C-alpha cells in the first residue's frame with residue numbers, strides 16, 4: 001500500500017515535469033498549425049483555433065514554388081552535419097587513442113592547448129575563418145562549413161573519446177596483439193567496436209552542433225542555395241517582419257531529422273557494450 | 281641451449297622508472313613442460329610473463345624461443361597464446377568470433393577455423409555458448425572461452441596470468457585439474473603465473489619462486505617444499521605455514537643438539553657439523569606428532585585452539601619452555617583434543633629444517 005502511494009507521488013511528479021518541459025513545445029505546435037500564427041490559441045492552454053498546414057507550406061516553400069530550394073537547403077544541412085560528424089570522429093578517434101594510451105613528448109601541452117581552444121566562443125573565430133576559407137576558395141561551399149565545424153567540434157570530441165578509450169581495459173588490446181594483431185589492427189578491430197556507444201555519442205554531438213549552428217553559417221554562406229536550415233529559419237523573423245507561423249513550422253521541420261536520429265541511435269547510446277568483457 | 285628447450289630467458293632485467301622490477305632472471309623451459317611462476321603479489325611474476333609474451337620489452341637481457349632470439353619480435357610473431365586474469369574477451373564478438381579472431385588474423389581457411397572451434401568447444405564444453413556474447417556468460421564460462429581462444433591457435437607456448445583468481449574456490453579446484461589435463465593433451469609448453477601456492481604445487485613440473493624480482497628457488501615442487509633454500513621459500517609453500525622457532529646449536533660432552541628454550545632436538549644428519557650458533561628451526565605442521573617411540577618427546581604444547589577439518593585436524597598452541605612460541609601441528613582426525621589440554625609432542629629426527637637466523641638461508645650443507 002505504502003509503495004503504491006510512493007509510486008503515485010513519483011509519477012505525479014514526473015508527469016508534472018514532462019508537462020513543464022512540453023509546454024513551450026505545445027506553443028510552437030499551436031503557432032505552427034494555426035492559420036493566423038501567433039494571434040491564435042488560448043492564453044493558458046494553447047491549441048490552434050483554425051487548424052491549418054499553411055505555415056508548413058510557406059516554411060518548406062511548397063506554397064511559394066520554392067520547394068526545390070528548400071530541399072536543397074535541407075540537403076545542405078544534412079550533408080554538412082553528417083560530414084562534420086564523420087570527419088570529426090575520424091580525426092578525433094586516433095588522436096584520442098594516442099592521448100589515452102601512449103606517452104610522448106608534448107602530450108600535456110597538447111591537452112592543455114586543446115582545452116584552451118574551448119575557452120573562446122566560435123564567434124571570435126568567425127572573421128579569421130572567413131579569411132582562411134576565402135583564401136582556400138571554400139566560401140559559399142559546404143566543404144568550408146564542414147572544415148570549420150569539424151575544427152570546432154574536435155577538442156570536445158577528443159576529450160570524450162579519450163575518456164572512453166581509457167575506460168576500455170588495456171588487456172583487450174593486448175589479447176588482440178597476442179592473437180596476431182598489430183597495434184593498428186587491435187585499435188580498429190577491438191578498441192573501436194568496444195567504444196561504439198562513445199563513438200555514437202561523439203558523432204551525434206558533432207552532428208547536432210553543426211545542425212544548430214547559425215553564426216558561422218550566416219557569415220560564410222551568402223548564396224541562398226548554400227544556406228543551411230538555421231539561416232533559412234532566421235529569415236522568417238527578419239528585421240522588418242516576424243512571420244512566427246512559418247518560423248514555428250520551420251523549427252518543427254528542422255527538429256524532425258534530429259528526433260529520428262536520436263530514435264535510431266538510442267540503443268547504441270544506452271548500451272554498455274564493454275560490460276562483461278573482463279572480470280566476472 | 282639444448283635441443284628440447286622451448287623458451288629461454290637470459291639475464292633478464294626489467295626496470296620501470298629506473299627501479300628494477302626484475303633483476304637478472306634466467307629461466308629455461310623445456311618443451312612440453314609446465315612451469316609455474318609463484319610469488320607474493322608485486323614480486324614481478326606478471327612482468328616476467330609479459331616480457332616473455334612480448335607485451336613488455338626487457339631493459340636488458342634476451343628471450344629465446346625455439347633457438348631464435350625473439351627479444352625484438354612483437355607478440356604476434358612469437359607463436360604464443362595468453363590467458364589473462366581478466367579473460368579479456370572481445371565484448372562485441374560472439375564466443376565463436378572470439379575463438380576465431382586470432383585465426384582470421386592469420387588468414388586461416390574457414391573450414392579449418394570451424395574444425396578448430398569444434399574441437400576446442402568439445403574439449404571445454406562451449407558448444408551451446410558459441411553464439412552468445414561475453415556479457416551473457418558466467419565467470420566460469422568466460423574463463424573457459426578465454427582458454428578456448430588460446431587452444432584454437434595451437435601455439436607452441438601457452439601463457440597464463442592468474443587465470444583462476446576470479447573464480448570461486450570450488451570451481452577453481454576443478455578448473456585447475458582441467459588446465460593440467462589440457463596441457464598434457466595439447467603437448468605445448470606452459471608458463472603459468474599464480475600467487476596461490478596450492479595451484480603452484482599441484483600444477484607445476486618446474487616451480488619457480490620469485491622474490492623481489494629475482495628467482496629465489498627453482499626446481500620440482502617437492503624439492504622446493506622439502507629442501508627450501510631459504511626460510512622464505514619454506515614459509516611460502518605449505519598451509520598452514522611452517523613453524524619457525526628460535527634455536528641454538530649446543531655441543532656438550534654428552535653430544536650435540538639444538539636447544540629451543542628448555543626443549544632439545546637432535547641435529548638432523550644432513551646438516552653435518554654445525555658450529556655453536558643461533559639457528560631458526562623450521563617444523564612443518566605435519567612434522568609435529570604426538571610423542572611416541574618413533575618420535576620421542578621434544579616438548580609440551582598447551583592447546584589454545586583446535587580446528588577439525590574432517591579429514592585432518594590442526595592444533596594451535598604454545599610451546600612450553602620456549603617463550604611460549606605459538607606453533608601449529610597437524611593430527612589425525614581421530615584424536616579428540618580440548619582447549620587448555622597439554623600435549624606431549626615429538627619430532628622424527630630427519631624432519632627439522634635449519635636456517636641462518638640472520639640471512640634466512642638454509643644451513644643444509646648439500647649443494
Ligand SMILES: Nc1ncnc2c1ncn2[C@@H]1O[C@H](COP(=O)(O)OP(=O)(O)O)[C@@H](O)[C@H]1O
Nearest residue numbers: 296297301319320321322323324325326327328
Ligand atoms: N607498467 C608499469 N609501470 C610501472 N610499474 C610497474 C608496471 N607494471 C608493474 N609495475 C611494478 O612492478 C612490480 C611487479 O609487478 P607485477 O609483475 O605485476 O607483479 P605480480 O604480477 O607479481 O603481482 C610492482 O611493484 C608493480 O607496481
Ligand SMILES: [Mg+2]
Nearest residue numbers: 325326327442
Ligand atoms: Mg600479476
